[in-house]
Amino acid sequence: MTSHVRHITIDCSDAYGLGTFWAQVLGAPLSEEDLPGDPEALVETPGAAILFVQVEEPKQTKNRVHLDIQPHDRSRDEEVERLLALGATLVGDHRRPNGRGWATLADPEGNEFCVECSAAERAALAGTRLPLTADDVTTAVRLAVDLLAKAPADRWEARAGSLEWTCWETAEHLGDDLFAYAVQLGPRTPPLDRDVPFRWAPDREGGPHNAVFADRAAGPAGLLATVEASGALLASMVRTTRPGVRSYHGYGVSDPEGFAAMGVVETLVHTHDLAEGLGLEWAPPGALCDRVLARLFPDAPAGGDRWAVLLWATGRAELPGHPRRTAWRWDGRPLEDQTASSAG
Numbered sequence: 001m002t003s004h005v006r007h008i009t010i011d012c013s014d015a016y017g018l019g020t021f022w023a024q025v026l027g028a029p030l031s032e033e034d035l036p037g038d039p040e041a042l043v044e045t046p047g048a049a050i051l052f053v054q055v056e057e058p059k060q061t062k063n064r065v066h067l068d069i070q071p072h073d074r075s076r077d078e079e080v081e082r083l084l085a086l087g088a089t090l091v092g093d094h095r096r097p098n099g100r101g102w103a104t105l106a107d108p109e110g111n112e113f114c115v116e117c118s119a120a121e122r123a124a125l126a127g128t129r130l131p132l133t134a135d136d137v138t139t140a141v142r143l144a145v146d147l148l149a150k151a152p153a154d155r156w157e158a159r160a161g162s163l164e165w166t167c168w169e170t171a172e173h174l175g176d177d178l179f180a181y182a183v184q185l186g187p188r189t190p191p192l193d194r195d196v197p198f199r200w201a202p203d204r205e206g207g208p209h210n211a212v213f214a215d216r217a218a219g220p221a222g223l224l225a226t227v228e229a230s231g232a233l234l235a236s237m238v239r240t241t242r243p244g245v246r247s248y249h250g251y252g253v254s255d256p257e258g259f260a261a262m263g264v265v266e267t268l269v270h271t272h273d274l275a276e277g278l279g280l281e282w283a284p285p286g287a288l289c290d291r292v293l294a295r296l297f298p299d300a301p302a303g304g305d306r307w308a309v310l311l312w313a314t315g316r317a318e319l320p321g322h323p324r325r326t327a328w329r330w331d332g333r334p335l336e337d338q339t340a341s342s343a344g
Helices: 015-026 076-086 119-126 134-148 167-184 216-240 256-278 286-296 306-313 335-343
Strands: 007-012 040-043 049-054 067-069 089-093 103-106 112-115
Touching (some): 015 076, 076 103, 134 256, 216 256
Antiparallel strands (some): 040 049, 103 112
């Protein structure tokens, strides 16, 4: 047996005040049990939470341990400016003209921390592909659920785009896909030759084969809650599974990033099907579509509207200069495995 880090604990003179600052930095909530004047404040970050404990002794020297933070929806420099506006101070600028480097800031009580380049900036600097992440799964699912929540309640039995399923069945299938990808990463030794053996079966002849169904008595809001819950499950598994883990998928033994990409593409294209059936407009972020194409459809045409290319790659639309796909599949294998296979 081993131990895990439960809290990262920081001594301070105002636990609630400093906890409030860091809650804004990290976009994480303060514990509901903590109030102004309390001797402790807990910022509930994923993984190890950050606990601020009030002490009498003032900070006297440079921290021997500090936090490195990386923005995920803005650049390093934009994040530095945001944090300065929240009350941080710049104590060391190690940013280089070529875009590399970091900035050292101090929180309102003088505790040093560093702001690094975002993942997108790192990929651009290195000339590498920006990977799909757990945050991408969360973003895709939340965008989809927010859109679908606007649908009229009486449209859910309409056919979903070009599919043979109703909109209700398609949303149910989407939640089941997200669940299925999550559980493939769950066993201590994930299977390499078969699915984790849940029982999948249709609710009616011709319907999707699911292991997860929504309670129809809960209505569309309940249905969307099951989709969001399955998305959260997949995001959690992607975030906590070692990158080197491999597990079975019918389109190629894959890794956590691959299952994240599968979850994202299922969410994007099935929301397209649902939007057609429900009378909604759906246009996901082009950058997200581009990363999905790079991971699962590396032979897809470069350039152009990346959402249009993804719809073409999944057989849902025409693309000028390319024959419409009547049969398609992605390659779920890690790109290095695809390259090795092609070379061999």
